[in-house]
Amino acid sequence: MLESGPVAVLGATGVVGTELLRMISQRGIPAEDVRAMASGGESSVAYGAGLIPVHPVREQVFDDVRTVFLAAGAEASRTWTPIALAAGCDVIDTSSAHRMDPDVPLVIPEVNGEELDRLKASPRLVANPNCSTILLLMALTPLHRSWGCERIVVSTYQAVSGAGAAAMDELRTQTRSMLDGDRIVSECFGEPCAFNVFSHDSAIDASTGRNGEEQKMLQETARIWNADVPVSATCVRVPVLRSHTESIHVELGTATTVEAVRSAITAFPGVSVIDDRAANDFPTPWKASDGDLVLVGRIRMAADARLQSDGRGDRFEMLCSMDQLRKGAALNAIQLAEGLKSI
Ligand SMILES: NC(=O)c1ccc[n+]([C@@H]2O[C@H](COP(=O)([O-])OP(=O)(O)OC[C@H]3O[C@@H](n4cnc5c(N)ncnc54)[C@H](OP(=O)(O)O)[C@@H]3O)[C@@H](O)[C@H]2O)c1
Numbered sequence: 600m601l602e603s604g605p606v607a608v609l610g611a612t613g614v615v616g617t618e619l620l621r622m623i624s625q626r627g628i629p630a631e632d633v634r635a636m637a638s639g640g641e642s643s644v645a646y647g648a649g650l651i652p653v654h655p656v657r658e659q660v661f662d663d664v665r666t667v668f669l670a671a672g673a674e675a676s677r678t679w680t681p682i683a684l685a686a687g688c689d690v691i692d693t694s695s696a697h698r699m700d701p702d703v704p705l706v707i708p709e710v711n712g713e714e715l716d717r718l719k720a721s722p723r724l725v726a727n728p729n730c731s732t733i734l735l736l737m738a739l740t741p742l743h744r745s746w747g748c749e750r751i752v753v754s755t756y757q758a759v760s761g762a763g764a765a766a767m768d769e770l771r772t773q774t775r776s777m778l779d780g781d782r783i784v785s786e787c788f789g790e791p792c793a794f795n796v797f798s799h800d801s802a803i804d805a806s807t808g809r810n811g812e813e814q815k816m817l818q819e820t821a822r823i824w825n826a827d828v829p830v831s832a833t834c835v836r837v838p839v840l841r842s843h844t845e846s847i848h849v850e851l852g853t854a855t856t857v858e859a860v861r862s863a864i865t866a867f868p869g870v871s872v873i874d875d876r877a878a879n880d881f882p883t884p885w886k887a888s889d890g891d892l893v894l895v896g897r898i899r900m901a902a903d904a905r906l907q908s909d910g911r912g913d914r915f916e917m918l919c920s921m922d923q924l925r926k927g928a929a930l931n932a933i934q935l936a937e938g939l940k941s942i
Contacts, residue, residue, distance in 0.1 A: 604665025604666070605633070605634060605663055607667045607668070607683075607688070608633070608635055609636045609671045609675060610668075610672070611637050612637040612639070613637070613670055613764055614763055614764045616635075616637070616644075617644065617645075618924050620651075621645075622930060623933070624646050630649065630651050635651050635652065636653065636660060637654075637655070637656070637671070638655065638671070638675075639655065640655065641654060658682055661679075661688050666690075667679075669683075669690060670693045670694075670928070673694040673695050675694075676694040683722070685722075686722075689722055689936070689939055690722065690725070691932045695729065695815065696726075698726045698815070698819060699822070700726070703724050704717060704726065705725075705728055705819060706726070707737065707823060707931060708938055709867065710737070715935070725935045727931050727935065728931070729819055730761060730923035730927025731757065731816050731832075731845070731927075732815060732819040733926060734893060734919055734920075734921040735751070735753055735816060735845060736823055737869060737870055737919075738864065738917060739847065741863040741866065742863060743826075744863075745855070746851040747851060747852030748828050748852075749851065750828065750829050750849070751830045751848070751849050752847070752848040753816065753830065753831070753846065753848070754832075754846045755812070755843060755845050756837045756844040757799065757834060757843045758842050758923065759787070759836060760841045760923070760924060761836075761843065762788070762800065762836075766787040767840055769786060769788075769792060770793055771840075773785070773793035774794070787800075793838055794838060796836065797835065797836055798833075799836060801834075812834040813832040813834050817829075817830045842884035842885075842887040842921060842923060843921055844883070844884055844887075844919065844920045845920075848901055848914065848915075849916075849917075850913060850914050851914070854906075854911035855911050856911055857899060869892060870895055872894075873886065873894050873895070875896075881896035881897050882895060882897075887920035891922075895917055900914070901916050
């Protein structure tokens, strides 16, 4: 449970903010203890069975607030984090603003939750990792702990909601327009998102050829695991409203069996294995959406695994899906706040 005391959500009208409010209300925080803020004028958002007002963000709000969830983009986080900390608030930042700051823990509670122990007294700041990194590490941490991950190759199939509420609206509108034979308008991405698949919309580094999302997966994995594991990522958007999917190839330091890999993943908290080969039943964005669990399936030995005489191999593959608005952002942020209260 969140410790009693008012809670603020900056970005309350966005897709992550909406999920945060839903989870905060489910945890029994009364509406009068919730401050919803965004950039626009006065409005209201759903909270439990009712509505709460949304105010433009302003400094004075933080004075009587215990915990602040930042879900309004990196620029807003850079502006409001020092103000919230100065007011004595604990801050959970879902943006990329502080993820690579060595003084700010970057935490997935199931993976490196012990990092929260470094923060003794309020005000405390914790960064939520990138959603694609969370999906990757929720699936691979049980393997890393048991056999050591030495090399990862991952391809993502990312929902448009990763780019916010406007991108979801654009996919809906474009899909209708295309089916009706109308002219389509593309404002959120450089490409149409309906009936299309394209390289992730983050900027490409001219020297490495990696886009921002791919670079985040590489750097954040190293920070969270505290290990230099090469992550070769190819990040791609697909015409899915919600929930990211990843195809993962991993090389382990010690050979093992498919059964042992499946058991290790099954035992990991926050993960559910859906892996019915006979029924062709595997993780999908539909199955992951609106859920808290990371779904893992298609667990198999890779064709290029180096096999031992006892049948153990060192390379495995899998397919995973996760609601990135929940475990990739809002749920992970709530878990962080809950973890801070347990100190
Ligand atoms: N979407 C995801 O899958 C995902 C996953 C992990 C992390 N995140 C992070 O979560 C954050 C929110 O993303 P989102 O997808 O929810 O975006 P979104 O749907 O576009 O919502 C953005 C929210 O932030 C508010 N906002 C924007 N600029 C602001 C400012 N300068 N001051 C105050 N409020 C401001 C907007 O308010 P108005 O409506 O009034 O403009 C809106 O409430 C981002 O930092 C993103 O990186 C997103």
